[in-house]
Amino acid sequence: MSRWEPNARGRLEQAALDLYGERGFEQTTVAEIAQRAGLTERTFFRYFADKREVLFSGAGTLQEMLVNTVASAPDSAAPIDAVAAALEAAGTLFQERREYSLRRQSVIAAHAELEERELIKLASLASALADTLRRRGVKDPAASLTAEAGIAVFKVAFERWVDETNQRDLPQLIRESLDELKAVTAGK
Amino acid sequence: MSRWEPNARGRLEQAALDLYGERGFEQTTVAEIAQRAGLTERTFFRYFADKREVLFSGAGTLQEMLVNTVASAPDSAAPIDAVAAALEAAGTLFQERREYSLRRQSVIAAHAELEERELIKLASLASALADTLRRRGVKDPAASLTAEAGIAVFKVAFERWVDETNQRDLPQLIRESLDELKAVTAGK
Numbered sequence: 001m002s003r004w005e006p007n008a009r010g011r012l013e014q015a016a017l018d019l020y021g022e023r024g025f026e027q028t029t030v031a032e033i034a035q036r037a038g039l040t041e042r043t044f045f046r047y048f049a050d051k052r053e054v055l056f057s058g059a060g061t062l063q064e065m066l067v068n069t070v071a072s073a074p075d076s077a078a079p080i081d082a083v084a085a086a087l088e089a090a091g092t093l094f095q096e097r098r099e100y101s102l103r104r105q106s107v108i109a110a111h112a113e114l115e116e117r118e119l120i121k122l123a124s125l126a127s128a129l130a131d132t133l134r135r136r137g138v139k140d141p142a143a144s145l146t147a148e149a150g151i152a153v154f155k156v157a158f159e160r161w162v163d164e165t166n167q168r169d170l171p172q173l174i175r176e177s178l179d180e181l182k183a184v185t186a187g188k
Numbered sequence: 189m190s191r192w193e194p195n196a197r198g199r200l201e202q203a204a205l206d207l208y209g210e211r212g213f214e215q216t217t218v219a220e221i222a223q224r225a226g227l228t229e230r231t232f233f234r235y236f237a238d239k240r241e242v243l244f245s246g247a248g249t250l251q252e253m254l255v256n257t258v259a260s261a262p263d264s265a266a267p268i269d270a271v272a273a274a275l276e277a278a279g280t281l282f283q284e285r286r287e288y289s290l291r292r293q294s295v296i297a298a299h300a301e302l303e304e305r306e307l308i309k310l311a312s313l314a315s316a317l318a319d320t321l322r323r324r325g326v327k328d329p330a331a332s333l334t335a336e337a338g339i340a341v342f343k344v345a346f347e348r349w350v351d352e353t354n355q356r357d358l359p360q361l362i363r364e365s366l367d368e369l370k371a372v373t374a375g376k
Contacts, residue, residue, distance in 0.1 A: 078375040079372060141348060145340065145368050156332045160328075182374065183330070186370065187268050187269060
């Protein structure tokens, strides 16, 4: 029997990120994360498969949000515009959690294994977006290419955002990167 | 002391792919691959870290070839055209080894772990292409976006090529996918 723990997921995520920052990812154990969050290991494993997955638990929510935004775009919207709207909406969410995103990113950037996990999540997002476009009647290869182009824009904008010293926000960087992609593919 | 084995690398690659097809990737051991190739395990490990890497040993050659082609494009070439020329040249090489590529792909598609490895290799290619474009004076984010767009085109064209029933060749599918990317980013 387990009692309900208010916001256990969020507390575990925060505790994990704090410890990864203080001690390093390898040196941190699940027991320590649970203790820091004031919870048990058993509770940890109800939410996450392992200490790596704590860093990627937002991927499901992000995918759902991108897919729903694309699916609910007006029928008249060009595929790239439906995808751009979804990416900007996601960008707004990241922007609201900028501090958390930056700290998470610095842990990931320090570990090849975590960077690989991030790439795999991005590829899954591209695949989910392409499926959603197909359900809107977009043919292949346009569906795959639009989805891959969208994820490329997101990836590059995100890298600029976490590096950026000039404080432009992520939705703006996404719009700029999409404009730049249009320019480079046009051979400019 | 080891004697020289003619084309040991190629024989090991071929033996590995044969065995992965016959028995499955998991069920095949390095000892069996070496035996099938008429070589020793010791020779295997001179060329490959493990049985997974046999499938990815071409990645270094591919990267070198893409980077060299982009680096030697005329100064007047638009970045996307330099990248497209490199991808088409790579496409020609794959086309010449179509049978091998198709068999390799069917092994990879059956194993999430191998598909992940493939994604990571593609991300490394994008990163190497972006670096090469920067050395040609292309600024960011144009360099990153051109490289990511190029890899997206290659990925989608490759997926069509291995699926394709109509026998179009890979360089042609790469050109078509790039044209399609131009159309979708323009909002068509």
